[in-house]
Amino acid sequence: MLSRVRLLVGLAWRSVLAHRGKSLTLSLSFMLNTALLIVIGSVVRSSSQALEHSLTESFVGHLQVYSNGARDTLDMLVTAWTAEQRDSGNLKDYEAVAKVLEQAPEVRGFAPIGIWNANIRINSPLQEKVQALRRLYEREPRGDAAAVIADIRQAAGVMLNHVKAGYGSLARDAAENAGAVQALERAVSDTFWTELEQDPAKGIEFLDTKIVRWAGDTRILRSPVLGVDFEALQKASGRFELVSGKLIPPGVRGILLEHDRREAQARHPVLLALDDLAELLASRGRLSDADMSQRRARLVEMYDLIGLQLPADKVAALRERIRAFDPTLDGELGAQLRGLLAVDNDNFAKRRAFIYEAIAPLLRKYSVDVGDIVSVNSRGRDGAPKSVRATVFGTYRFRGVQMAKHVSYNLVDFATFREIYGEPTAETLAEMAGMRERYGIGAAEGMSKSDEAALFGGAFVVEEELHAGAGGFTALVDSALDEGKSFRKDAAKKAGAATTGDLVPAVVVWLADEHGVEAARARLSAALQSAGVSARVSTWREAASRFATQLSFLQVQIGMGGIAVFLVTLIVANLGVVIATAGREGEIGTLRAQGASRGFVLRLLMCESLILSFLSALVGAAAGVALLAWVGRYGIPAQSPAMEVIFGGPRLFPVLGVAELIGAISATVVGSLIATALPAFEAASTEPQVAMRQRW
């Protein structure tokens, strides 16, 4: 038996070598098939793993526990517009849930979380300056307001010049525009500031109502907020990264802004426009005259967003620097800035560099910065408007997860979240129930939540403002910590309320073994049930179904591509074998004439195919691994923000898997045997005398 196998393999090997040309061309198909299958398989698996890691190592976690009484299923990837629409209920027995999770060996960590929508309204720089002036004048003794006054006069002067120089109007209505000009003329006059010294309240009111409104640049950052226990999040999430600032200290109210969203929405408009144009020029080389002309026009009209922010004492020096940079940029400040922003394909890089070097340091780079105190506004779950003052402690991101355009959360401490979320109190609910009963309104009728809120829960919740001290951000954090001491006493009570049931919408769970998600869900569900907790447990695929479905979409498409390639390779292999065997009819006929049975010829041809395909598959696998290593070095660029999430970042770095390697080699070998079977059978059926005389 062994000697027959040895004879068969020996003959097959000699035949492969004897027909080197045919073998080589055929083996190329097998190699390509193997390499492509390895690459396709690895890309599909790597994207699946990247998405899973992106999500599970962020705030989504592997599992989520939320109330059984929730109207909607838990969605961890809401937008600013959908956050308020979902009702994921409230876990009433957080302590019991925590106890179950603490005892579960498969749980690596867990954190209570809540999601709601909130706006951060950011005042214009001029508005901030007027408020600073108000604070200075309210202080006893009155602070030195000279610098602030100079800045306000400088800003008013920029706006006045805008109209007078004919760059534009402040209002479409001529009378309204004339009124605005009159107010601005007053604001830059010495008389006004002398009068303001005598009656500050009246003067500041004038600035507030007649001047600030024309400065624009009031911004609203609309984003869902994620209330979370930072310590637990940082401990359990492998991808949480603080980009700037500090973590919110325990017991202190604060907010961490999502880095990419802040870059897109809060960066100074001129700097943002310059960066966009730089990116465009980097990708295209040059812009068409029409395109560049439109972008130049938009940049030029933003000149006053620079002028409005310039400190008065730096204007003269800046004007000199601009003149030194380009002597043709002369005239008043507005004209100089407009000239500077009139970029074209050739001068853009130089001018952008100058603006970054000379002007950007004088501006507020971001309309909301680390250390700022902002108003976080929301409409609570009880329908009432809420407003919480919170310190911006820093910016963060989840490493590798670029979701800014789709999903982006600002993070707040849980106490702040409770205020924003505004769960109706037991008293409010009782009062509403009484009202319904009194007026005979059924559960499905009557007033909407907002109407009820107007009646029962309309009070604004405004927390005490934390003012930044003279010592900058560190001092501010310290002062916030000091103030936090008093808060912490209260927080103990509130935290008690939170953990005993009032306000824990959900708990995110991170598992020790990412492969055991379904099993862990089943075990935790059973454990919660036996502990008497009425809660549902969802997996990351359910809680982040939007991206999970998109991943399926991509995987189906890529998988289809893989099948198509495999099928075509099979056909090509079949073709190659047919032609190869047909060309060897003389040789096969000789073998048959020498006494070789049909079975022997069939086995010989199959053995040849096996040897050739296996060796080719090994070489193809090596090529596939090399190709994958090369692709893995540079990464496959994501073409859209959604793909960035699926790729776990701007590029996917596919990694070779043993399953893909073995699968691709096996598929090639099996495919080649299938492709060889029919032509080999046909060749083996050839009669010796026919074979001897036939030429193809």
Added chain:
Amino acid sequence: MPLWIRLSVRYLFQAKKRNRLVGAAVAAATLLLVLSMGLLQGVADRVVEVSSILGGGQVHVLGYLKNRRSFGTFAIDKRDEVMALAQRLVPDAFVDDRIRGLTGLSSNNSETTCIFYYGVDIAKDRGLAEVLVPAPRHEYVDGAGAEVVGDIERLREPHSVVIFAEQARKLGVDVNDTITLRVTATQAIESAVDATVVAVVRDVPDFSNFFCYSDKETARTLLTLQPTQTTIVGLRLPSIRRIDEAAATLREGFAAANWELSIPRSTQAIFKLWDAWSESWIGQRFEIGPWSNEMWWMDWRVHASKIILIVLTAMLCLVVGLGAISATTVAVRSRTVELGTLRALGISPAQLVGMVLLETALLAVMAVGLGAAVGLVIVAAVNGAGVTLANSTARYLLFGDTLHMAVSYGHLFFVLFLMVCITVAAALYPAAQAARIGPTDAMRDTF
């Protein structure tokens, strides 16, 4: 006709078995490519078509109106003038306007936000009634039957609104219930109107949460617009392949007519408006761009389909190319005697190369043509049969209730031409080998 051309044609039909096999491989690859293209293009086209119908056109002219430096709304002051200009610039487009805003929907039970709220003229709004299909009641009322109540055409009635099943479930409302529409975010004042739900329509993936429709007058009242004003003018083109071209034509035409234009951006409309507030200009300005600038979250599907199609085409071409090298090499070697004899009869090496290449080219053209023809027949049959997708995941993935395939003929011809070229290019090396065959090779070679 020169002898070498006649010979190559004769060879093509003589070596039937070999050519059938080579042709079958190329035809199969072409067929797979046409079917893959049909499926991917079908999904991409459907995304564009449905998105643009729901969003009011494939090319949008969005109006910003700022009466003061720091505040403005979405509005087009001179609707008729703008529509006439758009129609003049793209004469074969269907031009219509809609009133769009961001509104909250409240019922007695719940509230939700409709980011894309449109006031439409259902009698004129081409295609909308086909996309908004009334849902069976059990899709939005627990325990209800499969009866369909409500009618899209009732959007002609004043104070009427159409919502999706998902929204109806959230709001806990049925057809003929009254809900309240209110706006705050984009207007200087808060306003609200009551409207009757005249139809609840079947969910459309990725849209149902954010879209709703009312009659135009209700929207005008809610958004406090003048009779001469609108917010968005949409163009529907005879072919969705002309979107970028039409947008560029409009931009040029509007600029030439001295209208101020904003730089088109693909982001949420409300963010664009807030950015406009911080800019110093006042007056009327337009943003002209493709549908995807408004519905940016759908663009990834179109992108993904395109990229996968390109990768797939490249891989199939590679495989076909290698197959062609293999087949032609074997064919040349098996014909050493014939080719050597031809050389002995006076055929030049260049003519031999031409013969091999021409034979391969003719074979490739026939095979590619056959594969494409079969593929196109299958595409037409699938579309004609209206294959219903029973599975909800398949409905989401393929973006519709039925399987829809589409082929862009421009792309198809390019890809077919590419495949022929690759097949011929793959035959270059074996053809060069054929040119080296001499008369003496024919005498001794028995292969």
